[in-house]
Amino acid sequence: MHQSALPSLTAQAERLVDLSLVADADSLRARAAQLELTAPAGSLLVLHERVLPASALAPRLHLPAPGRAGVAGETREGFVVVDMTDVDEFSPTAQAELPDADVYAVLAPERGDEMRNWSPEEALPALVAASRTPLTLVEGIHWALQAPGVVEANACFMTIGSRKIKPNGTPDARTPALWISSGTGRDGRERKGAPKVGWCWWGNRHTWLGFASSAGRAGA
Incomplete structure (x- = not known):
């Protein structure tokens, strides 16, 4: 299941401000404070993808550089795989309907470890039957920004709430x-250990990937 501890929504707003991801910091703070009045503890603050797309968020992800414990603070920057230049064309599905709000909360996010080695095709109906809604890619990146521990070796996640329609x-x-790059192939050796936005086939299974989902969403 895996639920990584999240700070308060107002603290999450400050994190996004510190990363220079918002144009109007005061508005974000106010909306986060409003959401905090009703959203349960452990909720995730998200800027709608029409405001902040995946391509802008991915490079703000960071994980400690592997094998360099003696170099304080050295990290690997997140990236989108080279064969996903259309990353921002992946939009929310019917099972992941977003609030009509520039800022909203994702309630009780879970990584879905119990579904590792399932295919997306198998996981989606199971999530729906459990009254869960799959996370979108943008929501998943927000989660990794606020709680980097949700992206860890051999236990990462798919975000099947986003699909591209041809x-x-x-x-x-x-x-x-x-997931985390192994630094092989087109990723490049310099990206070993970096958080990676990639893709998997809809019908394929992967032993290290669960299916991120939430109990719902609430708009500000």
């Missing part, structure tokens, strides 16, 4: 995911 109206066979 011109003919059918879904693209890819589904986005967050």
Whole structure:
């Protein structure tokens, strides 16, 4: 299941301000304070993807550089895989309906470890049957920004609340995911240990990827 502890929504707002991800810091603080009045503890603060797309968020992810414990503060920066230049075209699905609000809360996010080695095709109906809604890619990146421990070796997650719809109206066979680069192939050795936005096939299983979901969303 894995539920990484999240700070208060107002503290999360300050984190986004510190990262220079918002144009109007005072407005974000006010909306976070408003949400905090009703959203349960452990909720995640999210800026709607029309305000802050995945391509802008991914490079703000950081994880400690592997094997460099003696170098204080050295990190690896997040990135989007080279064959996902269309990352911002992955939009929320019907099972992940977003509030019509620039700032909202995701309630009780879970990584879905119990579904590791399931395919997205298998996981989606199980989440719906459990009254859970799959996280979108942007929500997943926000979660990793606020609680970096949710992206860890051999236990990461897919965000099947985001799909790309092709011109003919059918879904693209890819589904986005967050995991840690091994520094091989086109990622490059310098990215070993970096948080990575990539994709998996809709029908494939992966032993290290769960399915991030939430109990719902609440708009400010």
